[in-house]
Amino acid sequence: MVADEQLMTDLFEDAPCGFLTLDPEGYILRVNNTLVKWLDSDKNELLNGRMFHEILGPGSRIYLATHLIPLIEMHGEAIEINMELMRCDGRRIPVLINAAKAYDQSFEKSVYQLSVLDITQRKLYENELLRARSKAEEKAQQLEAKNRELEQFSGRLSHDLKSPLNTISGMISLMKRKNLLNEEGKPAEYFSLIESNVEWMKRMVSDLLEFSNTETRLAAMRMVDLGDVCKNAVRILHQEVVKSRAKIQIGELPPVYGSGVQLTRVFQNLISNALRYKSDRSPVVEVFSETSGELVEIYVKDNGAGFEPQYAEKIFDFMTRLHSDDQVKGSGIGLSICKKIVEDHGGSIRATSEPGKGSVFTVRLPKL
Amino acid sequence: MDSIVRDKFNINRTGNGDTPVIFAHGYGCDQNMWRFVAPAFEEEYDVILFDHIGSGKSDESAYDYSKYATLEGYADDVIEICESLGLYRTVFVGHSVSAMIGALAAAKQPALFSRLIMVCPSPRFLNDEGYVGGFSEEDIGELIKSLESNYLGWATSITPVIVGDPEQPEFAEELQNSFCRMNPDIAKHFAKVAFTSDHRDDLDDVSTPTLVLQCNPDHLAPVGVGKYVHQNIKQSRYIELDSAGHCPHLTSPQKTIRAIRNDLKEE
Numbered sequence: 004m005v006a007d008e009q010l011m012t013d014l015f016e017d018a019p020c021g022f023l024t025l026d027p028e029g030y031i032l033r034v035n036n037t038l039v040k041w042l043d044s045d046k047n048e049l050l051n052g053r054m055f056h057e058i059l060g061p062g063s064r065i066y067l068a069t070h071l072i073p074l075i076e077m078h079g080e081a082i083e084i085n086m087e088l089m090r091c092d093g094r095r096i097p098v099l100i101n102a103a104k105a106y107d108q109s110f111e112k113s114v115y116q117l118s119v120l121d122i123t124q125r126k127l128y129e130n131e132l133l134r135a136r137s138k139a140e141e142k143a144q145q146l147e148a149k150n151r152e153l154e155q156f157s158g159r160l161s162h163d164l165k166s167p168l169n170t171i172s173g174m175i176s177l178m179k180r181k182n183l184l185n186e187e188g189k190p191a192e193y194f195s196l197i198e199s200n201v202e203w204m205k206r207m208v209s210d211l212l213e214f215s216n217t218e219t220r221l222a223a224m225r226m227v228d229l230g231d232v233c234k235n236a237v238r239i240l241h242q243e244v245v246k247s248r249a250k251i252q253i254g255e256l257p258p259v260y261g262s263g264v265q266l267t268r269v270f271q272n273l274i275s276n277a278l279r280y281k282s283d284r285s286p287v288v289e290v291f292s293e294t295s296g297e298l299v300e301i302y303v304k305d306n307g308a309g310f311e312p313q314y315a316e317k318i319f320d321f322m323t324r325l326h327s328d329d330q331v332k333g334s335g336i337g338l339s340i341c342k343k344i345v346e347d348h349g350g351s352i353r354a355t356s357e358p359g360k361g362s363v364f365t366v367r368l369p370k371l
Numbered sequence: 372m373d374s375i376v377r378d379k380f381n382i383n384r385t386g387n388g389d390t391p392v393i394f395a396h397g398y399g400c401d402q403n404m405w406r407f408v409a410p411a412f413e414e415e416y417d418v419i420l421f422d423h424i425g426s427g428k429s430d431e432s433a434y435d436y437s438k439y440a441t442l443e444g445y446a447d448d449v450i451e452i453c454e455s456l457g458l459y460r461t462v463f464v465g466h467s468v469s470a471m472i473g474a475l476a477a478a479k480q481p482a483l484f485s486r487l488i489m490v491c492p493s494p495r496f497l498n499d500e501g502y503v504g505g506f507s508e509e510d511i512g513e514l515i516k517s518l519e520s521n522y523l524g525w526a527t528s529i530t531p532v533i534v535g536d537p538e539q540p541e542f543a544e545e546l547q548n549s550f551c552r553m554n555p556d557i558a559k560h561f562a563k564v565a566f567t568s569d570h571r572d573d574l575d576d577v578s579t580p581t582l583v584l585q586c587n588p589d590h591l592a593p594v595g596v597g598k599y600v601h602q603n604i605k606q607s608r609y610i611e612l613d614s615a616g617h618c619p620h621l622t623s624p625q626k627t628i629r630a631i632r633n634d635l636k637e638e
Contacts, residue, residue, distance in 0.1 A: 027621075027622035028586075028614055028616045028623070029590075029615055054590070056590045060513060061506065061509070061510035062512070062513025063513070063517055064510075065510070066514060066517040066518070068590070068591045068616070068617035069398055069400075069562075070399050072617075072618050072621060076618070077400075077403055077404075077406075085517070085520040085521050087513075087517075
């Protein structure tokens with residue numbers, strides 16, 4: 004038994020953590036050697052009527068009364084409370100305290116039993132993390148501000164460019180109507196070139212404007228019926244549909260959570276592409292969906308010209324085209340807009356195709 | 372009781388008596404701080420417990436940073452509670468910073484209060500020339516750091532699930548993460564206001580009979596401060612509880628109950 008007692012005493016006194024027994028009023032009743040060593044103090048000194056708050060840093064002194072003691076009294080324990088010990092020389096030791104209210108046999112009364120862990124290294128790490136986090140937050144705020152600036156700039160620029168471009172194409176139309184460009188020969192040829200370039204610029208400016216406006220604001224998100232979205236997109240494309248004698252089949256489409264306006268843009272772009280990049284046959288576009296797990300998959304399938312599978316990812320790049328403007332008109336921005344919107348909605352988009360066999364664009368979105 | 376006011380301040384009213392006794396908790400927690408003391412008064416008094424706005428289960432949305440930039444905001448709340456409950460000649464028991472809140476309320480509307488009982492009061496925690504409040508501005512900054520370091524990440528910081536005090540099992544069911552729960556920003560703001568405000572000059576305006584209950588030693592509201600309060604309130608008594616620390620209503624509830632009861636009986 005004596006050997007056991009000695010073992011217990013040694014375990015207590017030289018434990019790798021500090022042990023402290025407190026009277027609820029604050030007096031230190033018992034303290035182990037480890038804690039005495041950390042405090043660079045004297046055990047008898049500590050047990051001679053000293054109070055716990057006297058070995059705490061000033062902030063912790065207040066915290067003791069406002070939080071620690073109430074917690075121990077109300078819940079019988081307090082767990083992982085971060086406080087600061089203070090040595091006589093003023094040095095602070097950050098610690099983690101676990102405390103429990105218990106009946107102490109030797110003192111024959113209720114006491115607080117505390118275990119004290121020195122977390123100096125942890126605290127340094129913690130502070131580093133906090134510093135890094137606040138730096139990151141600052142950076143993120145700066146980036147956001149810059150982004151907004153950029154969006155506003157490109158929006159303004161596009162808006163300002165639209166007007167002169169409209170004037171130029173307006174003038175050319177006027178000249179045509181006044182029969183000034185009907186003759187064969189160089190002038191007509193040159194003006195045709197001017198006209199097609201202006202149309203290209205107008206398209207580019209319009210798509211750039213659209214891209215810069217494509218920030219899906221969380222506030223605008225709500226339940227959206229994709230069936231309605233696609234029908235709306237087809238309505239917007241009505242003239243193109245009629246002109247290309249296309250047949251559009253829209254199947255049962257699920258509801259999702261998102262922005263109706265943005266999602267309409269996605270399907271408008273996809274269906275428009277299907278109409279423009281057609282083969283010799285009349286375009287047939289099918290839109291249908293499947294649910295797989297947590298996602299819904301919406302397929303936009305066409306019987307158009309298709310493209311080489313190796314470009315399946317490249318086509319979503321900003322201002323990247325596989326065709327020249329003579330072959331099919333486009334700015335190379337439409338699919339990157341689709342990708343941006345779909346990803347903002349927590350989804351993904353990809354394409355599969357083979358030349359001459361049409362293409363399938365798959366939009367994946369989180370299930371409602 | 373107006374249910375809007377009741378919910379706003381999480382008012383709990385119990386007791387069989389006529390004389391209303393309202394218990395106001397200090398900084399850090401909520402009305403649960405009184406659970407070892409308040410029940411002792413239910414038989415003879417009309418006991419009212421409430422949470423300050425921003426603490427406990429009060430309506431957090433009512434926390435206005437400009438209203439509560441001084442303790443006057445809290446004093447106005449106390450007046451609102453008394454008027455809404457139709458209380459008249461109330462006994463106000465306030466702990467720590469709430470002792471001053473009571474003083475301000477009583478100075479504004481003396482008719483509402485018959486008696487002020489201040490448990491470990493302090494009109495100013497910061498040191499000043501010729502006045503030892505106990506703390507410096509840096510110390511309060513350190514307190515804010517303590518608050519921040521204990522809110523980091525883990526939700527259980529100040530709201531542990533009730534384990535159950537084996538000595539008082541009847542409370543085990545009731546407390547469920549409600550204790551000491553405070554919005555971190557409000558906690559910091561209230562701390563700054565509570566520990567940096569100066570209401571020494573307001574003690575003069577208190578005409579309500581007051582009892583100062585002082586602990587010795589109390590490292591938050593030292594004896595010198597308690598005596599200062601007593602000296603500056605016209606009709607006041609000063610009693611030193613045979614207890615140390617700043618929360619006698621938690622650590623020495625019986626002594627606290629006795630001291631309050633004796634004072635009320637002598638009225």
